[in-house]
Amino acid sequence: MKLEEAKRNFVEAWGTLGTNWGINRTMAQIHALLMVSEQPLSTDEIMEILDISRGNANMNTRALIDWGLAERKIKLGERMEFFVGEKDIWKVAVKIIRERRKREIDPLRATLRDLKMIDDKEDKKEEYQKFMKLLDDIDGFADSADKITDKMVLADKNWFFGTMMKLMIK
Amino acid sequence: MKLEEAKRNFVEAWGTLGTNWGINRTMAQIHALLMVSEQPLSTDEIMEILDISRGNANMNTRALIDWGLAERKIKLGERMEFFVGEKDIWKVAVKIIRERRKREIDPLRATLRDLKMIDDKEDKKEEYQKFMKLLDDIDGFADSADKITDKMVLADKNWFFGTMMKLMIK
DNA sequence: ATTAATTTTCAATTTATTTTGAAAGTTCGA
DNA sequence: TCGAACTTTCAAAATAAATTGAAAATTAAT
Numbered sequence: 001m002k003l004e005e006a007k008r009n010f011v012e013a014w015g016t017l018g019t020n021w022g023i024n025r026t027m028a029q030i031h032a033l034l035m036v037s038e039q040p041l042s043t044d045e046i047m048e049i050l051d052i053s054r055g056n057a058n059m060n061t062r063a064l065i066d067w068g069l070a071e072r073k074i075k076l077g078e079r080m081e082f083f084v085g086e087k088d089i090w091k092v093a094v095k096i097i098r099e100r101r102k103r104e105i106d107p108l109r110a111t112l113r114d115l116k117m118i119d120d121k122e123d124k125k126e127e128y129q130k131f132m133k134l135l136d137d138i139d140g141f142a143d144s145a146d147k148i149t150d151k152m153v154l155a156d157k158n159w160f161f162g163t164m165m166k167l168m169i170k
Numbered sequence: 171m172k173l174e175e176a177k178r179n180f181v182e183a184w185g186t187l188g189t190n191w192g193i194n195r196t197m198a199q200i201h202a203l204l205m206v207s208e209q210p211l212s213t214d215e216i217m218e219i220l221d222i223s224r225g226n227a228n229m230n231t232r233a234l235i236d237w238g239l240a241e242r243k244i245k246l247g248e249r250m251e252f253f254v255g256e257k258d259i260w261k262v263a264v265k266i267i268r269e270r271r272k273r274e275i276d277p278l279r280a281t282l283r284d285l286k287m288i289d290d291k292e293d294k295k296e297e298y299q300k301f302m303k304l305l306d307d308i309d310g311f312a313d314s315a316d317k318i319t320d321k322m323v324l325a326d327k328n329w330f331f332g333t334m335m336k337l338m339i340k
Numbered sequence: 341a342t343t344a345a346t347t348t349t350c351a352a353t354t355t356a357t358t359t360t361g362a363a364a365g366t367t368c369g370a
Numbered sequence: 371t372c373g374a375a376c377t378t379t380c381a382a383a384a385t386a387a388a389t390t391g392a393a394a395a396t397t398a399a400t
Contacts, residue, residue, distance in 0.1 A: 003298055006285045010305075013281040020192050020274045024358065036301060043377080053360045058378060079368075079375060089307045104190045111183040115176045128173055131206060135180075137259045144331050151338060161314050167337045168321055194388065213347080223390045228348065249345060249398075 007036045027060040034085025040073040042080050068095040090157035097149050112139050177206045197230040204255025210243040212250045238265045260327040267319050282309050
């Protein structure tokens with residue numbers, strides 16, 4: 001396999017993975033493309049390489065910027081914008097975790113809190129308590145997950161996968 | 171809010187969360203419904219409560235069974251099948267992790283391994299090395315994630331969120 | 341063996357998501 | 371200030387995913 005071919009396959013594979021993680025295929029592919037590019041790429045280059053429309057390219061580069069997975073790079077003397085991808089896979093993971101938490105876990109926990117406002121405690125005592133326990137368990141689990149990911153978001157990669165992993169895995 | 175209302179809201183919220191995690195809405199809703207049910211439920215009851223078709227109910231109860239998130243329960247003297255949901259949120263998390271790993275992470279890692287079979291090492295030496303490093307980084311990250319989730323899959327809930335969390339969070 | 345009860349399948353439909361592309365908007369140099 | 375270069379928007383079209391429902395298959399009682 002040649003390098004260029006391998007890169008193409010990588011872009012495809014990353015796109016497929018993205019789909020499974022709530023990131024649309026194009027967004028993941030652009031990100032992969034930016035990860036394997038030596039140079040910043042323009043919208044036109046992205047359109048050309050991935051064979052997608054301008055609208056699509058524009059929407060998804062902006063989504064990547066929102067997520068912190070890419071940034072704009074202005075080249076002196078060039079009018080056009082160029083894009084650079086975050087290449088540190090640790091940072092990529094941290095940004096995805098942060099974004100998903102904001103969009104999914106936080107709202108879930110808010111919902112759980114609302115659900116605890118049940119006012120027929122006296123009726124169906126046992127059933128009520130079981131449901132309450134389920135809500136508490138879920139919230140407790142989410143809380144632990146939050147704490148782990150907090151650590152990850154704040155920690156340095158080497159600390160996390162060095163020191164901490166040793167504690168865990170040993 | 172009344173208990174029944176809270177349960178309905180919970181089923182909805184769980185359904186929404188599911189969508190974000192690659193589990194379709196109905197599957198997540200059935201699972202939520204089984205979690206909050208005191209009794210095993212029949213396909214007809216699930217259809218009735220969630221207002222879905224028989225085909226849909228059947229497909230998704232079976233999917234839940236495949237994932238290990240529900241099981242069939244035969245009632246003596248009853249012809250119909252009933253379903254019981256896994257209610258231990260720790261076990262639920264472990265089963266989802268295991269299933270997603272099987273379907274997504276394992277294939278990705280296999281792809282990464284294939285991509286390493288590049289035969290133009292000599293050309294474009296530096297570019298080749300950078301790409302190789304990216305693949306290694308991703309694989310290393312996936313490996314660490316695997317190890318953490320292995321621990322989770324094997325560990326006891328209390329150990330994991332007791333002992334281990336203390337080590338991590340402190 | 342018959343048939344009534346129940347489960348499974350799957351083509352057709354519905355719903356949700358993504359993509360296109362052209363028009364509108366913006367920016368900047370001359 | 372004009373206009374070319376470039377970016378953004380968004381309604382319509384295309385694609386993908388979930389759902390229906392009725393027919394086929396299976397199961398179990400008589």
